[in-house]
Amino acid sequence: MKDPKTPPNEKVDQLQNHTTDNADQKLTTNQGLKINNNQDSLKAEERGPSLLEDFILREKITHFDHERIPERIVHARGSGAHGTFKLNKSLKEFTKAKFLSEEGKETPVFVRFSTVAGSAGSTDLARDVRGFAIKFYTEEGNYDLVGNNIPVFFIQDAMKFPDLVHAVKPEPDNAIPQAASAHDTFWDFISLMPESMHMIMWAMSDRAIPRSFRMMEGFGVHTFKFINDEGAVHFVKFHFKPKLGVHSVAWDEATKISGKDSDFHRRDLWEAIDNGAFPEWDFGVQIIPEEDEHKFDFDLLDPTKLIPEEEVPVQMVGTLTLNRNPDNFFAETEQIAFHPGHLVPGIDFTNDPLLQGRLFSYTDTQLSRLGSPNFHEIPINRSLNEVHNNQRDGHMRQQIVKGKVSYEPNSIGGGCPFQAMMKDGGFSSHNERIDGKKIRARSESFVDHYSQAKLFFNSQSAPEKQHLQNALIFELSKVTIPAIRERVVGQLAFINKDLAATVAKKVGVKVVELKQPNGSIPADADPATLQSPEKEPSTKSSEALSMANTVKDKIESRIIGFIMENGVKAADVKSLQSKLEAKGAVVQVIAGSLAPVKADDGTVFEPKHSLTSTASVCFDALYLCSGKQSSDNLLNEDNKPGTLLFVNEAYKHCKAIYFGNETDEIFKASHVNDKKHDDPAIITSDNKDSDAAFIKAIANHRVWEFEKERNNPA
Ligand code: HDD
Numbered sequence: 001m002k003d004p005k006t007p008p009n010e011k012v013d014q015l016q017n018h019t020t021d022n023a024d025q026k027l028t029t030n031q032g033l034k035i036n037n038n039q040d041s042l043k044a045e046e047r048g049p050s051l052l053e054d055f056i057l058r059e060k061i062t063h064f065d066h067e068r069i070p071e072r073i074v075h076a077r078g079s080g081a082h083g084t085f086k087l088n089k090s091l092k093e094f095t096k097a098k099f100l101s102e103e104g105k106e107t108p109v110f111v112r113f114s115t116v117a118g119s120a121g122s123t124d125l126a127r128d129v130r131g132f133a134i135k136f137y138t139e140e141g142n143y144d145l146v147g148n149n150i151p152v153f154f155i156q157d158a159m160k161f162p163d164l165v166h167a168v169k170p171e172p173d174n175a176i177p178q179a180a181s182a183h184d185t186f187w188d189f190i191s192l193m194p195e196s197m198h199m200i201m202w203a204m205s206d207r208a209i210p211r212s213f214r215m216m217e218g219f220g221v222h223t224f225k226f227i228n229d230e231g232a233v234h235f236v237k238f239h240f241k242p243k244l245g246v247h248s249v250a251w252d253e254a255t256k257i258s259g260k261d262s263d264f265h266r267r268d269l270w271e272a273i274d275n276g277a278f279p280e281w282d283f284g285v286q287i288i289p290e291e292d293e294h295k296f297d298f299d300l301l302d303p304t305k306l307i308p309e310e311e312v313p314v315q316m317v318g319t320l321t322l323n324r325n326p327d328n329f330f331a332e333t334e335q336i337a338f339h340p341g342h343l344v345p346g347i348d349f350t351n352d353p354l355l356q357g358r359l360f361s362y363t364d365t366q367l368s369r370l371g372s373p374n375f376h377e378i379p380i381n382r383s384l385n386e387v388h389n390n391q392r393d394g395h396m397r398q399q400i401v402k403g404k405v406s407y408e409p410n411s412i413g414g415g416c417p418f419q420a421m422m423k424d425g426g427f428s429s430h431n432e433r434i435d436g437k438k439i440r441a442r443s444e445s446f447v448d449h450y451s452q453a454k455l456f457f458n459s460q461s462a463p464e465k466q467h468l469q470n471a472l473i474f475e476l477s478k479v480t481i482p483a484i485r486e487r488v489v490g491q492l493a494f495i496n497k498d499l500a501a502t503v504a505k506k507v508g509v510k511v512v513e514l515k516q517p518n519g520s521i522p523a524d525a526d527p528a529t530l531q532s533p534e535k536e537p538s539t540k541s542s543e544a545l546s547m548a549n550t551v552k553d554k555i556e557s558r559i560i561g562f563i564m565e566n567g568v569k570a571a572d573v574k575s576l577q578s579k580l581e582a583k584g585a586v587v588q589v590i591a592g593s594l595a596p597v598k599a600d601d602g603t604v605f606e607p608k609h610s611l612t613s614t615a616s617v618c619f620d621a622l623y624l625c626s627g628k629q630s631s632d633n634l635l636n637e638d639n640k641p642g643t644l645l646f647v648n649e650a651y652k653h654c655k656a657i658y659f660g661n662e663t664d665e666i667f668k669a670s671h672v673n674d675k676k677h678d679d680p681a682i683i684t685s686d687n688k689d690s691d692a693a694f695i696k697a698i699a700n701h702r703v704w705e706f707e708k709e710r711n712n713p714a
Pocket residue numbers: 072073074075078112113114130131132133146147148152153157158161220221222303336337338354355357358361362363365366
């Protein structure tokens with residue numbers, strides 16, 4: 001284990017049975033034969049042809065030729081970690097799931113975060129939804145919660161999923177663009193799918209460009225069912241709220257991070273766990289008694305709707321902690337196979353038609369991705385409890401089942417393995433009464449497409465609304481067909497007329513009034529009856545939907561760049577560094593070069609970066625270290641462009657910048673000198689308690705409310 005603070009975990013212990021360590025070992029073939037020359041192939045004479053009999057060369061090259069597997073059809077780019085789920089408050093009243101019943105119980109988990117559209121090697125900072133998939137290794141078998149960082153989805157029925165994915169993926173003729181929704185086919189589809197408009201509001205918001213996986217919410221999205229010991233049913237929505245708050249970067253910053261460090265989120269997760277700054281989320285549930293199913297002005301089965309927290313509060317009942325990096329990316333993060341159909345007793349599906357389709361797709365995709373129905377035997381996918389059934393054989397079977405019998409009923413095997421009674425933990429589906437006709441259609445209760453899109457937009461702060469508008473303008477400006485831009489603007493007009501008008505102006509189209517939202521209508525329905533109603537949301541504005549209301553009191557794991565050069569005042573540096581580190585922040589020294597920096601008192605600081613090897617977008621906040629000589633050196637001919645680029649970019653991206661003693665010349669030479677108002681994230685030695693002011697500004701994340709001023713230097 002890398003970190004002594006990492007607590008033991010049953011799943012990690014189980015994985016240890018499958019790990020190997022090459023330390024102090026001799027090189028062997030896959031058959032265990034020791035190899036004495038790994039440099040040269042077997043030849044007829046030194047300059048002659050290689051021999052077919054060279055089984056060592058053949059084995060090595062054959063294995064290499066086959067070492068790739070298909071990437072995930074969606075969510076290909078991802079990063080994962082091990083951890084623990086702890087139940088703080090029993091949900092026994094609602095569910096018989098054991099991992100949710102016993103207060104204090106800890107369950108090992110593996111969590112994989114992902115982007116959706118890009119390939120496995122694409123940038124982490126794409127504007128995209130993020131996957132948030134959790135495998136709980138419970139005592140009753142594996143339970144998978146395969147959710148996202150956004151609580152709703154683009155479409156209402158799984159029938160449209162391949163269309164959605166084909167539309168957003170690179171276009172089929174030229175495979176452009178990678179990991180981006182800003183192109184014709186995506187917006188063509190969206191413009192014809194009014195049901196997607198609520199999700200579009202989220203996907204165009206800053207939620208789609210998170211600062212870190214550790215600063216995202218997680219949602220189960222669908223409504224699920226809880227079933228308790230008495231068989232009573234409650235509907236449930238799952239929530240994960242990050243203890244560090246929900247934070248995002250600026251779009252300009254996201255595009256730059258993609259160039260400077262396309263592994264930004266992967267690295268951030270890895271380093272935080274490695275440093276012992278274990279990411280944590282509060283786990284909460286919204287619970288609705290079965291008899292209240294129809295009390296809402298939307299359908300609980302419609303995955304394009306959320307339940308406002310004002311209508312059903314989220315009860316916080318658990319903690320999710322990630323505390324161990326994988327040993328091997330491929331074996332764990334790549335081979336993990338999630339499936340919303342991996343259930344435990346006490347949790348069941350609803351008839352949400354998107355969820356119902358997912359129940360087919362996930363096993364099916366693992367068959368082509370992992371290559372065999374035995375994917376459950378791959379170590380990361382194994383349940384902690386033993387597997388006993390009569391399934392047999394198949395590619396790469398690992399388990400050696402003893403005895404003659406692989407059928408049931410049997411007498412030869414004494415009838416084993418036995419069916420489990422419900423009282424012994426046997427799973428039984430909720431006995432829901434179904435009484436109706438077979439029909440290929442959409443429920444009328446699914447037809448309101450705009451009221452919750454309005455709710456989301458209305459709940460945003462002014463800077464968030466501005467960002468959302470800018471994102472729509474950016475995306476639609478990449479659409480080459482004016483009619484598509486016009487249709488999207490027509491859809492926006494159903495949500496907010498001003499938003500539609502501004503976007504229309506910027507993308508060069510008129511706001512036309514759409515008569516009938518197209519798409520998602522049963523072929524034989526009367527379109528007039530299915531028109532999305534002009535409807536206001538039941539809740540007008542919801543605090544939980546705006547990141548402006550998130551937690552803003554922590555600087556733990558924030559990366560603070562200390563920019564310095566020779567002559568820096570060591571005492572000031574050390575004092576601030578110790579205050580920041582005491583609160584869990586990470587200080588990294590940046591200098592003109594990687595050469596050690598000599599401070600005024602002879603202290604030597606080792607730079608981690610030079611002004612040219614990194615960029616301000618890789619830091620949460622900057623400290624221009626005290627000292628006239630250091631400041632002069634940072635402004636010499638060599639360093640000045642780098643220093644000012646750092647400061648000006650951080651300023652533009654609304655970050656906290658602290659000008660230490662005697663760094664006025666840097667202040668004056670930078671865009672910060674143009675500031676007109678009292679900006680709490682620009683700290684100088686004139687501030688009363690400047691160190692504390694800096695810490696507060698970092699915790700606040702960004703001063704988005706000063707973005708206009710900061711982006712208009714005189
Ligand atoms: Fe899905 C992967 C989340 C709808 C079909 N999905 C996948 C992953 C996440 C989600 C997080 C990555 C899991 C991992 O890390 O391995 N998907 C969602 C959410 C949805 C959703 C929150 C809607 C609420 N998905 C959805 C539908 C279908 C699929 C409607 C098909 C009918 N999803 C898949 C898939 C993937 C997948 C093709 C690709 C790789 C995999 O399953 O293992 O089966």
